[in-house]
Amino acid sequence: MRLVQKNDELTHIVAAWRAEGKIIGLVPTMGWFHQGHLSLMEMAGSKADKVVVSLFINPIQFGQGEDLSTYPYDLGRDMRLAEKTGVDLLFAPAVADIYPAGFQTCVSLKKLTQGLCGASRSGHFDGVATVVAKLFNLVQPHLAIFGEKDYQQLAVIRQMVKDLNFNLEIFGHPIVRESDGLAMSSRNSYLNKEERQHALCLYTSLQYAKEQVKKAGSKLPVATLTEEVRRIINATPTCAVDYVEIVDKETLLPSEYIEKNSLMALAVKINNRVRLIDNALLDPQEGALPDKK
Amino acid sequence: MRLVQKNDELTHIVAAWRAEGKIIGLVPTMGWFHQGHLSLMEMAGSKADKVVVSLFINPIQFGQGEDLSTYPYDLGRDMRLAEKTGVDLLFAPAVADIYPAGFQTCVSLKKLTQGLCGASRSGHFDGVATVVAKLFNLVQPHLAIFGEKDYQQLAVIRQMVKDLNFNLEIFGHPIVRESDGLAMSSRNSYLNKEERQHALCLYTSLQYAKEQVKKAGSKLPVATLTEEVRRIINATPTCAVDYVEIVDKETLLPSEYIEKNSLMALAVKINNRVRLIDNALLDPQEGALPDKK
Numbered sequence: 001m002r003l004v005q006k007n008d009e010l011t012h013i014v015a016a017w018r019a020e021g022k023i024i025g026l027v028p029t030m031g032w033f034h035q036g037h038l039s040l041m042e043m044a045g046s047k048a049d050k051v052v053v054s055l056f057i058n059p060i061q062f063g064q065g066e067d068l069s070t071y072p073y074d075l076g077r078d079m080r081l082a083e084k085t086g087v088d089l090l091f092a093p094a095v096a097d098i099y100p101a102g103f104q105t106c107v108s109l110k111k112l113t114q115g116l117c118g119a120s121r122s123g124h125f126d127g128v129a130t131v132v133a134k135l136f137n138l139v140q141p142h143l144a145i146f147g148e149k150d151y152q153q154l155a156v157i158r159q160m161v162k163d164l165n166f167n168l169e170i171f172g173h174p175i176v177r178e179s180d181g182l183a184m185s186s187r188n189s190y191l192n193k194e195e196r197q198h199a200l201c202l203y204t205s206l207q208y209a210k211e212q213v214k215k216a217g218s219k220l221p222v223a224t225l226t227e228e229v230r231r232i233i234n235a236t237p238t239c240a241v242d243y244v245e246i247v248d249k250e251t252l253l254p255s256e257y258i259e260k261n262s263l264m265a266l267a268v269k270i271n272n273r274v275r276l277i278d279n280a281l282l283d284p285q286e287g288a289l290p291d292k293k
Numbered sequence: 294m295r296l297v298q299k300n301d302e303l304t305h306i307v308a309a310w311r312a313e314g315k316i317i318g319l320v321p322t323m324g325w326f327h328q329g330h331l332s333l334m335e336m337a338g339s340k341a342d343k344v345v346v347s348l349f350i351n352p353i354q355f356g357q358g359e360d361l362s363t364y365p366y367d368l369g370r371d372m373r374l375a376e377k378t379g380v381d382l383l384f385a386p387a388v389a390d391i392y393p394a395g396f397q398t399c400v401s402l403k404k405l406t407q408g409l410c411g412a413s414r415s416g417h418f419d420g421v422a423t424v425v426a427k428l429f430n431l432v433q434p435h436l437a438i439f440g441e442k443d444y445q446q447l448a449v450i451r452q453m454v455k456d457l458n459f460n461l462e463i464f465g466h467p468i469v470r471e472s473d474g475l476a477m478s479s480r481n482s483y484l485n486k487e488e489r490q491h492a493l494c495l496y497t498s499l500q501y502a503k504e505q506v507k508k509a510g511s512k513l514p515v516a517t518l519t520e521e522v523r524r525i526i527n528a529t530p531t532c533a534v535d536y537v538e539i540v541d542k543e544t545l546l547p548s549e550y551i552e553k554n555s556l557m558a559l560a561v562k563i564n565n566r567v568r569l570i571d572n573a574l575l576d577p578q579e580g581a582l583p584d585k586k
Contacts, residue, residue, distance in 0.1 A: 007458065011458075011460060102404075102452070103456050104402050104403040104404045104405065104452065104456065105400065105401070105402050105403075105422070105452065105453050105456035105457055106400070106401050106402075106403065107398065107399070107400055107457075108398070108399050108401065109397050109398050109399075110397040110398075110399065111395075111397045112397065129398070130457075133457050134456075134457055134458045137457055137458040137459050137460060138458045140460065159395070159397060159398065160398050163396050163397065163398035163427075164398055164400075164423075164426050164427055164430055165300065165304075165427045165430040165431045166430050167304060167430060167433065
């Protein structure tokens with residue numbers, strides 16, 4: 001595996017791969033790899049000849065008071081994990097190479113970013129869309145893979161690709177979970193043992209919602225279900241709801257009633273310090289609980 | 294020359310050209326070709342194996358009350374002119390193919406768009422940057438050519454290319470003028486005979502400014518010169534200044550004093566109906582007047 005930190009070196013290598021007819025798959029990440037990331041890399045490896053993973057803690061997608069300064073980072077650790085997973089190139093640029101002096105361009109999406117995390121994290125998806133547009137132009141991949149845990153992010157990227165005519169295919173990878181159901185996240189590393197236990201309320205409340213829908217079907221009012229889930233989460237020690245929403249899985253607009261395209265998305269703050277997200281389709285026809293690894 | 298109106302057909306053709314190792318040059322236009330456009334196409338032909346010209350009257354770069362509905366358009370006429378000039382492919386998509394239902398992505402630049410036309414035409418450069426980003430992804434050119442008459446547009450595109458890491462080279466083409474000095478523009482077609490005569494004040498006032506700088510050098514205060522040029526234009530029948538500015542040619546920020554990087558840029562409204570722009574470097578070392586064809 002090759003570690004590349006400069007844009008020019010990257011574009012040189014990927015241009016050569018393209019010229020050889022290699023299919024290039026990209027997995028954009030902020031590092032501190034867990035099995036979720038590694039699954040995306042494996043998926044990329046199954047679809048592409050060359051797997052590029054970017055590792056960049058993107059400052060412009062963090063708001064004031066968010067965890068930019070404490071976000072976990074260990075390049076050596078991540079290099080070993082990526083190499084073991086068969087990654088060909090790890091791109092880990094410095095902030096000054098991605099945002100040199102004078103940088104001023106922003107890619108923004110108007111509708112998909114209004115609700116959910118976009119409402120709590122002003123400017124977050126502008127930062128995501130902008131850095132991903134840059135990565136697409138730098139790596140020029142044939143395909144790119146994003147996790148479904150960041151469901152709104154995946155929807156935003158898909159729409160950006162369509163709107164700006166990026167010539168590549170986007171794949172979502174199902175949420176990868178710990179054995180007890182907690183969705184894997186680099187931010188889980190912020191949790192102490194007690195908080196880790198309480199954090200399970202994200203998963204259990206999604207499970208509860210799916211069971212209720214299975215029982216009551218679409219007769220269940222949206223407001224009733226979201227209110228119940230809010231109560232479960234807020235009743236969990238150290239946990240407070242940021243949002244609990246039932247939305248259409250395509251438009252991300254609030255569902256009027258529960259139907260097969262309804263997605264429950266939630267964000268929870270633990271000890272007002274660690275913010276975790278999770279989501280699941282509520283499809284009454286879909287028997288399975290959110291995918292577990 | 295091939296006329297292409299669908300995105301898929303375009304990407305198919307340019308991918309084949311790329312695979313054959315052809316260098317692709319793009320000239321984005323809104324059509325109603327004049328010698329200015331044709332010179333850009335000729336320049337593209339001198340640098341590329343395949344010349345793609347896009348013809349798209351981009352609705353999102355027009356503001357309310359601007360001339361979107363009256364903008365001149367004649368595809369047959371433009372096809373003949375482009376073909377004669379050696380263009381390989383004319384891409385003339387419909388609005389619904391460029392902005393399908395659900396379109397919501399915007400590319401914007403924060404600093405370069407604040408002054409000059411950006412100040413008079415709110416949202417104009419968002420529209421320009423967004424459509425050009427799309428064209429770059431659709432055509433995947435090795436180079437693209439823009440006229441220097443739209444000086445701020447050229448600066449915005451150069452910065453966007455750098456900021457978003459588009460893998461292509463941007464060239465500016467000097468302003469092409471009528472024999473009496475009027476900068477060529479599709480909007481000149483709006484002028485009646487009398488207005489056409491008055492419109493010459495853009496050129497003559499730039500000439501005047503260059504002469505004053507040549508005489509007085511950098512001792513000439515910026516405010517004095519811009520005030521004199523405003524007076525010349527506003528004293529011309531049917532003409533009214535939109536802006537007269539002296540700015541740094543790189544940052545487009547107002548110059549504090551006149552020096553070799555100073556550019557005079559102006560916009561004039563004729564009969565409050567036709568808005569024309571022009572610009573010239575004021576470089577006291579640079580003897581020549583703005584380039585004439």
